[in-house]
Amino acid sequence: MQEHFIGAGDSPAxxxxxxxxxxxxxPNILRRLREEIDFVAGKKRLxxxxxxxxxxxxxxxxxxTLRMHPVGAVFPREFQQECTIGxxxxAKGTTLVFNSYAVMRDPDYWEDPHKFKPERFLASSGSWQEEERREQAMKLLPFGGGRIRCPGSNVAYIIVGTAIGVMVQCxxxxIKRGYEVNMEETSGLQFFLALAHPLECxxxxxxLNPLPTNPQITDL
Structure with missing residues (x-):
């Protein structure tokens, strides 16, 4: 039960x-993202x-974001039956620890794996699109995969997407200090990867903003 509460709260945040x-x-990503949101939602509503x-x-x-900064870097799994791999x-009952962080930054599978490039996930046109989508699903593993994939992943996408959308739109x-956010990592709850330094903006x-307009220091 503890994992459910921690996962539901800490992961989206x-x-x-x-x-x-x-x-x-x-800034270029912020600009493109804002243009898309303004086109879809307009400037009269959130x-x-x-x-x-x-x-x-x-x-x-x-x-x-999930590829480069998965909330859970490793996933323990237990074999339900004996098998031979490679x-x-x-043996049955063997525990396997799967390093999703390494897979999602593997240069053999990702071009420029340490660079933040959302464009890599934009759908291609034509019949190759479905094949590409299935291939990416095998490499993008922030929620695990297969039958034991995190059941809350769809809800997490909605929560995170709406929150980011509103913050970018409004x-x-x-940045409170300096000109660039420090992206140093540290281990948080249950070995979740978190920012080593609080994001203060x-x-x-x-x-477009129905909220008070006085700037305040905010910890995201």
Whole structure:
């Protein structure tokens, strides 16, 4: 039960912080993302959950964030039956620790694996699109995979997507100290990867913003 509460609370919050840190450090991504949101939602209302399927670049930003900064770097799994893999006999009950962080930064599978490039997740046109999608699903593993994939992944995408969408739509963001967010990593709850230094920013209201316009220091 503890894992469910920690996973439901810490995972979306951590992913949102990582995403905003990458967006703030990449003005071109912020600009493109904001243009997409303004086109879909307009400038008279906030972006909503129902808008998310129409925001492919926002989805790509979230996927790229999860690839580079998975909330869980390793996944323990237990074999339910004996088998042979690569010529090695694996006994029933053997525990396997799967390093998703390494897989999602493997240069053999990802071009420029240490660079934040949401464009890599934008769908291609033509019949190759479905094949590409299946191949990416085998490499993008922030929630595990197969039958034991995290059941809350769809809810997490909605929470994170809506939160990022509103923050990008309503505010410009100024870093409290320096000119770039420090992306150093540290282990958080249950070995979740988190920012080593709190993300402290000043939100600057845009034209579309029904909230108070006085800038305040905000910890994301």
């Amino acid at each position: 951590s992913t949102t912080q990582w995403a905003m840190a990458e967006i703030i450090n990449n 972006v909503q959950e129902t808008d998310l399927p129409k925001l492919p670049y926002l989805q790509a930003v979230i996927d790229e 010529g090695f006999y694996i 505010f410009d963001w100024k 000043i939100p600057l209201s845009r034209t």
